[in-house]
Amino acid sequence: MFRSSRYREIRERLERDQPPARVAVSSYLLLGLVLGLIAGLIYTWLIAPRLFIEATPARLEERYQQEYIFLVSQSYARTDDWEAAERRLQALNDPALPERVALLFEDYLRRGAPAGQVHNLARLTERLGGESPALALFAPTPRRPQVTAVAAAAASVRQPTSTPSPQPTATPTATAPPTAVPTRTPLPTATPRLLYRLLSQERLCSAAGPQPLIAVEVVDADLQPLPGIEIIVTWQGGEDRFFTGFQPDQSAGYGDFTMDEGVSYAVRVAEGSPEISGLRLEPCSVAGGGYPGGWLLTFQNLVLAAPTPTPEGSGQ
């Protein structure tokens, strides 16, 4: 009986004491865990952080990212290596890269950067598909030297290709050096040949009211109006064409197209010209009336820039 009551007493005491002991153990463990976690995070995040994991150009300060884009444009201008340029730009990890490069191009333009730098940025913007009203003026296509039919004809006069050419070294003397052998330098080809260039691009504003027009004036090499020239206007999901010369009260080389608000248009001469893109209806300045205004584009024909080649003159 004594042993039994003593046993019960001990058992009750054990049952009473044991739970607090288990809680204490887990508390100590938890306390250590929290302290270790805090100390460890202070160490890894503040004292000795692994700072430069993936220190890609995307993490550069904004001004250095701009410089990085500028350097890419310069490098691309020098090497013409689009693959490298694209790879470098992708390192910026910017989904809105075309717009960003276009803004940088406009910024350089505003700050009066040297033409070469602006030109290179325009080229990069154009290649990325960025849009800017000024892009057409600086993108490479309008500035590229044009190879006209006249030039090709003139070249063909100098370098006959289809007829047998005199070979001064044909005699067996073998003393005369073959200096006069016509070289097989490839002739400048006319592909892709742009028959027109953009002569000017101006805002179309009027104090009298809105001017939601893309007005196109086409002139020849002597700046005389050219009627009957087909102009192509494209926009996302649409295309339209019109001809110059149907509004003689304006000019024989004039034609226009009515713009819709919020649509970005691209214009080119059907026979071949640089495409002028990013044309939107934009509000004019207060001095210009403050109304929405369009664009006046003047294209110049280059084929007639020199006397028309005559068949006789080709030497064929």
Added chain:
Amino acid sequence: MFKVMRAVGWTGAGLLVGLGLALYIGWVAWPVQVTDITPELLDPVHRQEYTIMVADAYAVDGNLRAARRRLERVGGEAEEQWLIEVMVDAILAGRDEETVILPLVALARDLGVSYPAMTPYLPQLEENTGKGAAPDDVSE
């Protein structure tokens, strides 16, 4: 005494586990994401690419002042040593001479750097010595 030892033991064990967890979190799972770095802190691959582009830009615009400043940004205090390192790496990696090596050698030469690895490329650069006046650089 036993209780104290046991408390210290459990706390120490928790501390070790916590530290290990924190090291994993802080260095692997969620390391510090640094932004707004300078070119000098780019990882080596991008740092080299940046330097090559600096040389390319110099080959295009001939602006030595701007090139030096950019090189200082990417190369730090030992910018000339860094340029040599990039140049030698490019030579050893057999990178394209025209688009990569020659611009680096030209930049090094015009910065007054002399290094044996440059020697074979110097004659090719002699023809391009007459550079015009450098335009102002608005990116500065």
